Amino acid sequence: MTMRLKEVGIGLFVLALAFLLLIFLIPEGIPQPSRLREGQLSPRFWPLIATSILVMSGVVLTAMAWFEKGQGTPTESDEDDEPLPFTSAIVGLVVGFVLLSGYYWAMTRLGMVVASAVGIVLLAYAYGERRWQVLIPVALLLPVALYLFFVYVAGIPIPDPLARTVFRALF
Amino acid sequence: MIIDNFAQGLELFLSWGNVLAILIGVLAGIVFGAIPGLTGTMAVALVLPFTFSLPPVTGILLLVGVYKGAVYGGSIPAILIKTPGTPGGACTVMDGYPLARQGKAGKALNMALYSSACADFISNLALIFLAGFIAAFALRFGPPEFFALMCFSLTIIAGVSGSSLMKGLASAALGLLLASVGLDIIFGTPRFAFGEVELTAGLNFIPILIGLFAMPEIINQFTKRYRVATRIAEAANARVSWQEFKGSLRSILRGSVIGVVLGAIPGIGGAPAAFVSYGAAQRASKNSDNFGKGELEGVAASEAGNNGVCGATMIPLLSLGVPGDVITAVILGAFMIHGLTPGPLLFQENIDIVYAIFCGILLSSVFMVMWGKLGIRVFARIADIPNTVLFPAVLVLCVFGAYAVNSNPFDVLVMFLVGILGFGMLKANIPPAPFLIAFVLGPMLENNLRRALQMSNGDYSILLRNEITIFFLALTALSLILITIRNLKRWRRRTAARRDDASLAG
Numbered sequence: 001m002t003m004r005l006k007e008v009g010i011g012l013f014v015l016a017l018a019f020l021l022l023i024f025l026i027p028e029g030i031p032q033p034s035r036l037r038e039g040q041l042s043p044r045f046w047p048l049i050a051t052s053i054l055v056m057s058g059v060v061l062t063a064m065a066w067f068e069k070g071q072g073t074p075t076e077s078d079e080d081d082e083p084l085p086f087t088s089a090i091v092g093l094v095v096g097f098v099l100l101s102g103y104y105w106a107m108t109r110l111g112m113v114v115a116s117a118v119g120i121v122l123l124a125y126a127y128g129e130r131r132w133q134v135l136i137p138v139a140l141l142l143p144v145a146l147y148l149f150f151v152y153v154a155g156i157p158i159p160d161p162l163a164r165t166v167f168r169a170l171f
Numbered sequence: 172m173i174i175d176n177f178a179q180g181l182e183l184f185l186s187w188g189n190v191l192a193i194l195i196g197v198l199a200g201i202v203f204g205a206i207p208g209l210t211g212t213m214a215v216a217l218v219l220p221f222t223f224s225l226p227p228v229t230g231i232l233l234l235v236g237v238y239k240g241a242v243y244g245g246s247i248p249a250i251l252i253k254t255p256g257t258p259g260g261a262c263t264v265m266d267g268y269p270l271a272r273q274g275k276a277g278k279a280l281n282m283a284l285y286s287s288a289c290a291d292f293i294s295n296l297a298l299i300f301l302a303g304f305i306a307a308f309a310l311r312f313g314p315p316e317f318f319a320l321m322c323f324s325l326t327i328i329a330g331v332s333g334s335s336l337m338k339g340l341a342s343a344a345l346g347l348l349l350a351s352v353g354l355d356i357i358f359g360t361p362r363f364a365f366g367e368v369e370l371t372a373g374l375n376f377i378p379i380l381i382g383l384f385a386m387p388e389i390i391n392q393f394t395k396r397y398r399v400a401t402r403i404a405e406a407a408n409a410r411v412s413w414q415e416f417k418g419s420l421r422s423i424l425r426g427s428v429i430g431v432v433l434g435a436i437p438g439i440g441g442a443p444a445a446f447v448s449y450g451a452a453q454r455a456s457k458n459s460d461n462f463g464k465g466e467l468e469g470v471a472a473s474e475a476g477n478n479g480v481c482g483a484t485m486i487p488l489l490s491l492g493v494p495g496d497v498i499t500a501v502i503l504g505a506f507m508i509h510g511l512t513p514g515p516l517l518f519q520e521n522i523d524i525v526y527a528i529f530c531g532i533l534l535s536s537v538f539m540v541m542w543g544k545l546g547i548r549v550f551a552r553i554a555d556i557p558n559t560v561l562f563p564a565v566l567v568l569c570v571f572g573a574y575a576v577n578s579n580p581f582d583v584l585v586m587f588l589v590g591i592l593g594f595g596m597l598k599a600n601i602p603p604a605p606f607l608i609a610f611v612l613g614p615m616l617e618n619n620l621r622r623a624l625q626m627s628n629g630d631y632s633i634l635l636r637n638e639i640t641i642f643f644l645a646l647t648a649l650s651l652i653l654i655t656i657r658n659l660k661r662w663r664r665r666t667a668a669r670r671d672d673a674s675l676a677g
Contacts, residue, residue, distance in 0.1 A: 040629065053341070054344040119566065146567065154217060
């Protein structure tokens with residue numbers, strides 16, 4: 001995809017989002033009180049202003065990308081790591097989304113310490129880390145240290161049945 | 172008179188207990204501030220019960236130490252892992268993290284420390300010497316004045332939009348829309364809640380902040396192949412030279428003044444002060460094009476604005492008994508627990524206590540530098556950890572931090588979803604900073620505009636009711652004109668360059 005097409009796509013996406021807001025999200029998501037007289041006091045007033053800004057920027061972005069030759073925002077990269085080829089990057093993203101969704105699922109069912117320990121190992125492995133002597137201690141120590149800090153120092157309850165049982169027995 | 176008061180205060184202050192309280196308080200504050208999700212408010216509220224058994228001055232100094240430490244501490248993860256520990260640290264991300272990526276984490280941390288300590292000290296001096304004058308000015312701020320000030324603050328969006336103002340505006344509009352989720356402030360009706368109870372409560376700032384800055388980097392790492400970093404040796408770049416500090420001094424002083432003025436106005440807080448200070452520094456700097464790409468002056472300006480607020484929020488508290496934000500509201504509670512009522516009477520009946528607190532507050536800036544210098548040696552090493560280990564660890568930290576805000580997994584979900592949005596923005600080159608600024612300032616702008624119009628029965632002339640509103644609205648108009656001229660010039664330059672390229676190719 002050329003830079004020009006990408007920029008046109010961004011502009012059209014912004015416009016589509018603005019129309020989705022105007023047609024569906026604002027009318028359905030913001031009920032208008034029946035006793036209202038002044039428009040600027042309406043709960044819809046501010047979201048409509050924000051949507052107008054979206055419409056304006058969407059139109060200008062699309063027009064600039066369409067009419068200006070060679071238009072495009074240069075990508076500013078200071079990355080240490082080498083970008084993967086397009087197909088591999090898409091596969092990487094799919095793996096990433098599966099892992100993050102799995103982490104959230106495990107966190108709400110198994111507890112935050114267990115899910116985090118497994119999450120660190122899987123994520124680091126997916127990133128290409130193979131030094132198990134570094135990975136395992138980090139995966140074990142960090143979630144436990146955070147659990148102890150949040151529960152016993154900050155007084156914030158962290159849901160994890162296993163960690164709670166273990167640490168209640170210890171302390 | 173003031174010297175006598177100081178002498179009395181110093182006599183009361185000089186005890187190991189008071190010095191230790193401020194020393195421990197600043198350290199505890201830095202630790203809490205450095206952990207994303209744990210805010211200064213949380214830290215102060217947690218320490219409050221420990222002060223019940225302490226003498227009044229010791230207890231209040233412990234809380235003040237925690238407050239100041241937490242405000243500075245927020246800059247540490249902002250610079251190192253692109254995850255601001257506190258809302259005020261969000262602005263520091265813009266230049267702090269690029270500096271860390273360039274192998275200059277130590278330099279950025281040092282600059283953040285020096286500018287924080289300077290601004291904090293200036294703010295303390297303003298509290299001691301100008302409290303009455305500033306409190307009288309701050310009291311003149313009603314909804315129209317707030318609205319005018321917020322309008323001016325939002326003009327910074329143009330400065331942080333990078334090479335495309337339109338993308339910056341789109342980003343800001345998204346921020347405004349997300350900020351409007353929740354209950355309408357006037358009618359109490361839901362907005363964009365769609366029957367979900369959790370959405371009715373609105374979206375918390377912390378998961379948005381973490382999702383917007385840290386999560387996109389974590390997701391983006393899945394699209395890269397890891398290779399050993401080729402960053403410049405950290406040790407050579409850790410120190411801030413006198414020349415570098417002098418180059419940022421004007422921005423530090425300007426940011427401190429902005430922090431003092433905004434901090435004294437109840438309800439504003441550190442984040443807007445940091446953004447206004449950053450915007451002012453960018454407008455005045457010779458290196459304005461480098462802002463957002465790793466400019467040391469940017470770190471200095473945002474931290475000066477953020478920390479300049481600290482002493483100033485105590486101004487309405489001590490002189491009028493009005494807490495400027497949630498943290499000072501907790502400190503007000505501590506005063507009352509000890510049988511003291513902040514306000515004019517406190518200065519008449521307990522002047523020794525007030526000045527003992529002033530002595531401790533001045534010392535807190537010194538302890539901030541001390542703990543900061545000790546910590547930077549350790550913290551700076553975090554930037555050397557390879558991304559393959561660092562990012563999973565940061566993710567876990569973010570999950571714990573987002574969860575801790577309301578003890579609700581919904582906030583973690585919000586963080587993940589905003590992370591996906593942020594990743595899309597990263598790939599489309601849409602800058603996240605305007606989103607964040609609009610998310611912070613948007614509700615203040617909207618609420619104050621609607622309150623002002625409610626006061627005037629819909630008459631817009633209330634927005635020009637005095638010199639404060641006229642001043643800020645005129646500044647806003649001037650900024651908009653300058654932004655338009657600058658963008659037109661940039662567009663003409665770009666078009667001319669392309670025409671030259673085309674004629675050369677032809």
